[in-house]
Amino acid sequence: MHARDNAYSRFVGLAKVLLPLVGLVLLSTLFLIARSPSSVTGIPFAEIEEIAREQRVSAPRFAGSTPSGAAVAVEAARLAPQPDTPERYTVEAPRAEIEMPDGGPRYEMQAPSGEIDATTRRLELQGLVRLVTSDGYEMETAGLTADLGEGRLVATQRLEIRAPFGALEAGRMEADGTEGAGRLLFSDGVRLLYRPGEEGEPR
């Protein structure tokens, strides 16, 4: 067998050895120096199950107006129906705005949590409620009920109020836009503290 002495056979013999080696090298680069898999986060199955199990709306926002013409808008971080009472929803970080009719003041209120009752169209804010009116009243209280159907606000807990003319405390607050441009009533014992001579209300 003279395969040894003609060039072509030698070339083929050599290739039989070299080519698999090259293949091996190429194959190894696939594993050795390939990029680490991109940070494919695990799919949050737990969260998906939670979402599927619980109907909820994130960042809901709805607006409307009352018969007396007050414009109402409510938004929240999350809204979820309460399991036992169908028409009641719990809301997270609700924010509401009521603009009283014919040029009346605008009320902006927010709270850490709250509940909405769809039938009575009432938003009950819970936790530390902060309420600001466009005519210079800022209030903080522990609970507030906004009747979105009528455009009326009622706070039954003690309130700390900064009025345009001084610092106020009151036991109860009602804001009503039904007749005329709006009336704000503080009751259950009201106390005003005013320091003459100081610029603006006492900070």
Added chain:
Amino acid sequence: QTSLSLGSLNADPDAPVEVTAESLSVDQASGAAVFEGEVLIVQGEMRIAAATVEVIYDDASGEISRLEAVGGVTFVTPTEAAESNAAVYDIASGMLTLTGEVLLTQSGTALSAQSMVVDLNAGTARLEGGVRTVFEPQGQSAR
């Protein structure tokens, strides 16, 4: 229209003013704020009580220019007491004006007049309009 000046009224027009009442209603169209129900204005040792007190304030600076008290107004300081139908307390200038059947009692003597202007800065009071002095037998105050 006789007037009678009285000295030694002690009041401090720069002390903080505290107003307490049963309720405060704000008419947001006009911004008028009215205290109602046993309203008591306390400043230093001075007390003004009335049925209703309206707060007249300057929207921009938030300064109260005056308090308008109506209805059974009584003005009490440690040394005097006065009653009238209405009163206007101009906080900025420290002037208190009592109007309508003013009755002032001071250490046993009672004076009645149409109106009384009290200058809290100077501590003086001036009675105007039909000033009449009512002497009480010793020991009974006019009220």
